[in-house]
Amino acid sequence: MTISAERQTAIAGELRHVDKWYGDHRVLTNVSVRVDRGEIVALIGRSGSGKSTVLRVLAGLSPDHTGERAVSGAPALAFQEPRLFPWRDVRTNVVYGLTRSRLPRSEAQTRADRALADVGLADRAEVWPLTLSGGQAQRVSLARALVAEPELLLLDEPFGALDALTRLSMRGLLLDLWREHGFGVLLVTHDVDEAVALADRVLVLEAGRVVHTRTIDEPRRSPNAERYRAELLDKLGVRI
C-alpha cells in the first residue's frame, strides 16, 4: 500500500502504522516515521530494539510488513561497513550507485568523479578499495549512496566502526553534503551524542515501538558551539 500522491510533496520517506513479524516474533509495533526533504531524523535504541528493521522496511529490503510505506524515488543506503566491491576500483564502485539511472558510461563516470570530489577523494578514483583506510572507504560508500542524488538517505550506524576523530570529520562531511543537496536523512544509531549533534528530530525505539520523540531546537547550527568545536578539532587535526 502507498500513501496518496498529494501528501508526498515534502516527504522524502514515510512509514505509517507499520507492524512487522519474524515468524512468531513481533519486531515492530505500529511504527510511524516521517522524514521530510532537508530534514535529519535520528532513530536511536538499544540493540534489538528494531531500529535497523525500520530502516530496512523503509529501504524496501523487507517487503513483508503491514501498514503503509512511501518513499520518494529510490532511497540510498549506507551501512556500518562500507560494503564496496573489492575487485572493482573506487570509481567503478561509485558508478554502481547510478545503476538505476541507466546513464551512458562516460556520463556515469563523470558524475562518479564529481561525487568522489564531494567527499574529498578525487585523487583515489583509480585505486583498489582495500588500499583505503576505514574512513576513506566509508566516504566512498557515501559517494556511492549520493551519486544518484536521492531524496532520502538511509544511514545504518554509518560511523560506528570508525575511530573517534574520523567519526567527527565524517559527521562534518555528512552535514556539508546535506546542506548542499537537501536530501532527507534517516540516521540509525545508538550514539546519543551523534543523534543530538546531527538531527532535527530524534525518535527513541524500544522493543519495536516508538516510545519518545524529541525535537532538537538548538541543533548543530548553534554558531558558537560549532566554532569552538571546530577550533578544538582543528587543533586535533580533524577537518569538519
Add this chain to the structure above:
Amino acid sequence: MLLGVWQLGSALGLLPQDVLPAPSLIVEAGIDLVENGQLADALRVSGIRVVEGLLLGGFFGVVLGTAVGLSRWFEATVDPPMQMIRALPHLGLIPLFILWFGIGELPKVLLVALGVSFPLYLNTFSAVRQVDPKLFETAQVLGFSFWQRFRTIILPSAAPQVLVGVRQSLAIAWLTLIVAEQINADKGIGFLINNARDFLRIDIIIFGLIVYALLGIGTDAIVRALERRALRYRS
C-alpha cells in the same frame, strides 16, 4: 648435482644402462623424437585430448556447481547423484568406457571430462555458497539485475576458489590421460611410452615421463598466473 652423480654413476658402470640410462642418453632420445616429429605429433594428440576433456568436464562442473550453489532446489536434486557418481573411481570405468565408446578418442576425452568435472563442481559449489550475502543485499539496494549480480559479485568472488578447482582438475586430467593412453592408444605420449616398452627403449620411456611432468608443471603455472590476476586487488 643429482644429474651429475647420475651421469657419473652411468659412466663408471655403477648404474646398469638397461635399468637406468645415463641422462645424456635420455636427452639424445628426446632430441631424436623432436627431430623426427614424433614428439610434436604425440603432444598435439595428447594436448587435444586434455583440452577437450577439460572444456567438456569443466563446463559441466562449473555450470552445475554454480546452479547448485545458487539454488536450494538444484542442491536437493543435483547434488546427491553427483556425490554418488563421485564415489566411483573414474579410472575404474575404463573397461566400461571401451565397451560403450570403443577405442577411439571419445572414451579418452570422456574419461578426462568425468575426472575433471568433480573438483570443479565441488569448488564452484562451495565458492558460490561463500559469496558474502551482504554484497547481494547491497546489489539489491543498488538495483542490480541478475546478470550484473553474476558478473559483479559471483564471478569475481568465486574465481579464486574455482581456479583452485582448475588446478586440481589439471592434475587429474593428466593422470587420467596417462592411464587411458597406456591401456589403448595408437597415438599420443602414452602410446610413445607403451611402444618404447615393446622395444625396451627405457630412455624413451623416461623421456616421455619427463614430458608428462613438464606438461603438468607448465599448465599449473598458467593457472597460477590466472590466480594472481584474479586476486590482484588484494595486493
